[in-house]
Amino acid sequence: MKDIKFSDLGLSDDILRAIDDMGFEEPSNIQAEVIPVILEGFDVIGQAQTGTGKTLAFGAPVLSKFIGSDKKPTSIILTPTRELAIQVNDELVRVSKHSRIKLLPVYGGQPIERQIKALKRGIDMIVGTPGRVLDLIRRNVIDLSSIKFLILDEADEMLNMGFIDDIETIIKECGDDRQTLLFSATMPNEIKKLAKRYMKADSKHISIVKNAMTVSTINQYYYEIKHKDRFESLCRILDVDEPTTAIIFCKTKRGVDELVESMQARGYNVEGMHGDMSQNQRMNTLRKFKEGNLEFLVATDVAARGIDVEDVTHVINYDLPQDTESYVHRIGRTGRANKEGIAYTLVTAREYMTLKQIEKVTKSKIKRKEIPSIDDIFHSKYKNILNRVKETLDQEDYKKFVPLAAELDEEFNLVDVAAALMNIVYGKEISFDYTENSIGAAASEHVRLFLTVGRMDKVNPKILLQFFNENADVYREDVGDIDILQKFTFVDVAEHAVSSIIKNCSGKRLCGRRLNVEISKGKK
Structure with a gap:
């Protein structure tokens, strides 16, 4: 599968654009085959x-x-859990970014009336759990007669959870003129029988051999962060750990360039590697890294392939990778030759489930760590400065400064002088202008906002989230429930995002209407 690109696979231009926006440089094995x-x-x-x-x-x-x-759905994807339904839907929203395709996740635990209203307006693709899909079929809300694609995701898990009867009932509701796609980690007899009964005789069985995923010598940790604090979180981690050699992974080429620029501006000895750089550029950067002339290398997965550098103490996943295999390849850059290595991963609350999947597949424990506070950074730097002072005192080089110290002793207390010098060193070693002692991903209270746009303006959650992001720098994880009514909308947003939305979105045009945003006086 080496050197195959997404553009080689026959996908439409709109989908290729979206994949490029997502930052994926090349397909995984299953993607390239399937x-x-x-x-x-x-x-x-x-x-x-x-x-x-x-x-x-x-x-x-x-x-x-x-x-x-x-208005009838042409594709339906069945998943075993609502968490997976949400995750699959979110991924498909990104893939369909440049396409006019309406998606809807349907699952239990959410008011069915809201899903019914959306379905009646017309949905192209449904992602749902078998129980909720069947409920909507029985209410005559979902008509699967026009289904062209039926996808069963994590089929073995659905069978383990007792969904076999529900699945068969749903399949029978779909027309015969459909393409059936069944994805499963294992292939028990029940899956084989299901496939034989409901799939065409010329169906293709594509199996990707599971690679050994050994991470036994690597200590794995994760930091739960807010998206807006991602870079500061990285700086805090580097200031406390002070790794001598580290590889930092980003998901996209643009992400590499932006992170390198931000790190260099704060004095880090760092360069980047990604697929848009020439072979000579990459070789020169790698040579500097191997020779110890670079402390940090920021790279994409493709650019980092084949990097074999001894004594890499840390691997940091600034962004989560596309798949578990990439995660294992990444962290395998440390912990070489039976030495212990450290792997850190930065995750937002929404990415936490993906991390748990990685943990499950690799059969390893990824422990939580708290983002370092300013106090933690101070104590770490203090110990480092103290050790350097002690090492210097063991040498003779410092003695040429003794006459200068004697002069200072006449005017100042030497303890104060030592503290002042340590303060100068500390100030030069801090990489970020920290203002709060602690940052973290503690759950924020949500505030309900009232917006003067609604269904009549053809607004939808995707448009709204994009509008918040582009105008107020507010991300999806900061937004809770969205209730779109005929003439207005209620949105629950994190406390810290409220002022930015009101300040930067009020007065702007959304779907052709001048928007007013204010804190709601009531639930509805």
Whole structure:
């Protein structure tokens, strides 16, 4: 699969643009194998571990072949849990960024009335749990007669949870003129029987061999962060740990460039590597890193392939990788030759479930660590300065400064002088202008906002989230429930995002209407 690009697989231009925006440089094994086969029209059984990029493997070709059908859904994806339904839907929203495709996740634990209203307005693709989908079918809300794609994701998990009867009932509601895609980590007899009963005779079985995922010599930790604090969190971690040699991984080429620029501006000895750089550039950067002339290397997964550098003390996942295999490859850059290594991963609350999947597949424990406080940084730097002073006192070099120290002794207390010198050193070693002692991902209280746009303006959650992001620098994880009514909308947002939204969004035009935003006086 080496050197295959997404552009080689036959996907539509809109989908390729979205994949490029997501920052994926090349397909995972399952994606490279499965996408062309789905595009050719075959039913597919895809066997691969969780965390290998299966959502994109079926989502990209299905969205590439999308054809609308008068408000009736043309694709349905069944998942075993609501958490996975949300995750799959979020991924598909990103993949369909440049396409006019309406998606809806349906699952229990959320008011069914809201889902019914959305379905009646017309949905192209449904992502749901079997129980809720079946409930909506029985209420005559979902009509699957126009389904062109039926996808069963984590099929073995759905069978383990007792969904077999529900799944068969749903399949029978779909027309025969459909493409069936079944993805499963294992292939028990029940799956084989299901495939034989409901898939075409010429269906393709694609199995990706599970690679050994050894991470036994690596101490793995994660920091739960807020998106807006990602860079400061990294600086705090580096200021406390002071790694001598570290590789920092970003998901995108642009992410590498932006992080390198920010780190260099704060005095870090760092360079970047990604696929847009020439071979000579990459070789020169790698040579400097190997020779110890660079402390930090920021790289994408593709650019870092084949890097073999001894004594890398830390690997830091600034962004989560696309799949579990990439995670293992990344952290395998440390802990070489039976030495212990340290791997840190920065995750937002929404990314936490992906991290737990990685933990499950690698059969390892990724322990939580708190983002260092300013007090932690001070004590770490103090110990470091103290050790350097002690080492210097063991040498003779400092004695040429004794006459100068004697002069200072006449005017100042030498303890004060030593403290002043330590303060100068400390100030030069701090990389960020920290203002708060502690930062973290503690849950923020939500505030309900009232917006003067609604369904009549054709606003939807995707448009609203993009509007908040572009105008107020507010991210998806800072937004809770969104209730879009006919003439206005209620949105729950994190406390820290309220002032930015009111200040930067009020008066702007959204869907052709001048928007007013204010704190809601009541629930509705």
